[in-house]
Amino acid sequence: NAGVTQTPKFQVLKTGQSMTLQCAQDMNHNSMYWYRQDPGMGLRLIYYSASEGTTDKGEVPNGYNVSRLNKREFSLRLESAAPSQTSVYFCASTVSSYEQYFGPGTRLTVT
Amino acid sequence: QKEVEQDPGPLSVPEGAIVSLNCTYSNSAFQYFMWYRQYSRKGPELLMYTYSSGNKEDGRFTAQVDKSSKYISLFIRDSQPSDSATYLCAMYNNNDMRFGAGTRLTVKP
Numbered sequence: 001n002a003g004v005t006q007t008p009k010f011q012v013l014k015t016g017q018s019m020t021l022q023c024a025q026d027m028n029h030n031s032m033y034w035y036r037q038d039p040g041m042g043l044r045l046i047y048y049s050a051s052e053g054t055t056d057k058g059e060v061p062n063g064y065n066v067s068r069l070n071k072r073e074f075s076l077r078l079e080s081a082a083p084s085q086t087s088v089y090f091c092a093s094t095v096s097s098y099e100q101y102f103g104p105g106t107r108l109t110v111t
Numbered sequence: 112q113k114e115v116e117q118d119p120g121p122l123s124v125p126e127g128a129i130v131s132l133n134c135t136y137s138n139s140a141f142q143y144f145m146w147y148r149q150y151s152r153k154g155p156e157l158l159m160y161t162y163s164s165g166n167k168e169d170g171r172f173t174a175q176v177d178k179s180s181k182y183i184s185l186f187i188r189d190s191q192p193s194d195s196a197t198y199l200c201a202m203y204n205n206n207d208m209r210f211g212a213g214t215r216l217t218v219k220p
Contacts, residue, residue, distance in 0.1 A: 004154070033208075040119065042199065043155070043210040050206070090154055098143040098203040102154030 002026055004103035006091050012109045013081045021076040021106050023091030029101070031094050032074035033058075034066060036087040037105075043090065049074055081110045114138055117200055117211030126220050130187040134200035134211045137181065141202035141209075144176045146185045149197045149213065158198075159185070190218045 004025045013019055025032065034046040045058030049068040063085060065077045074093075078085060086109050092100040117134045124130055132146075143162055147155035161167045164178045173186040183202075187194055195218050200211040 040212050042115070042117075042212040043201075045208060048206070056206075092154075097206065098145060098160060098201075098208070099157055100208070102156065104154050105152075 004091055004093055004101055006089075006103040006106050008106060009104070010107045012111065013078075014111055015082060017081050018077065018079050019081065019108075020078075021089055021091075021108075022073070023075065023103060024073045025091075025093040025101070026072065027093060027095075027101065028071070029093035029095050030071070031097060032068065033092040033094070033100065034064075034074070034076045035090045035092065036060065036085075037090060038087050046076065046089075078108075081108075083110050086110045113212075115200065115202060115209045115211045118214055119212055121215040121217060123217045123219060124190055126190060126192060126218055128190050128218070130185075130190050130194070130216060130218075132185040132187075132198050132200075132214050132216070134183050135181055136183075136202055136209070138202070138204075138207075138209070139178070139181065140204045140207075143203040144174070144183050145201040145203070146172075146174055147199040147201060147210075149199060151196075155199055192218050192220050194218050 007022045033048040035043040047066040049055045052071045089106045091103040094100040145160040146158045149155040159174045171188045175184045197213040199213045
């Protein structure tokens with residue numbers, strides 16, 4: 001039982017490049033989330049998916065897109081990366097919304 | 112003004128000390144109050160959650176919520192070096208989850 005897994009662990013992009021962050025959970029949770037964590041800002045919600053086939057914007061969705069591929073997988077895409085998107089990205093899943101289980105994170109640097 | 116305010120610290124205490132971590136918030140609609148622990152370069156993990164006002168105890172950890180003051184606290188008794196981490200408060204209501212910026216705690220042997 002791996003919980004929530006994320007790939008890649010680290011990534012460096014040039015401004016304007018695109019990439020997809022992958023997340024998978026094996027806990028049969030309905031809801032999944034993408035957050036970014038920046039110093040002094042805490043965790044901020046980018047997008048969430050309450051169930052397979054649905055996605056909704058969070059607090060900071062601009063510059064991102066998501067896909068809920070199936071119940072297990074939820075991906076985050078940066079179409080044209082900007083230096084302001086340098087951050088640590090966490091995926092989380094939950095059965096109860098407030099009790100969230102987080103992945104190990106992806107450290108992204110955009111130069 | 113941020114929706115959730117948390118003193119970032121850092122906080123350094125000797126082993127065995129009682130630690131008090133606090134958050135204030137502005138949205139009175141929040142119903143669930145959580146504390147997450149995050150070790151360096153890891154994802155946050157849920158430590159405790161409380162529904163509405165009151166106290167909850169789990170071993171050396173006690174969470175308190177005072178909704179009238181919009182103030183929550185986490186107390187750690189007999190702190191251990193393994194408690195050294197960043198502690199994030201979080202609040203939730205109706206698909207709206209907000210986190211504090213985190214307090215970095217170091218417990219020195």
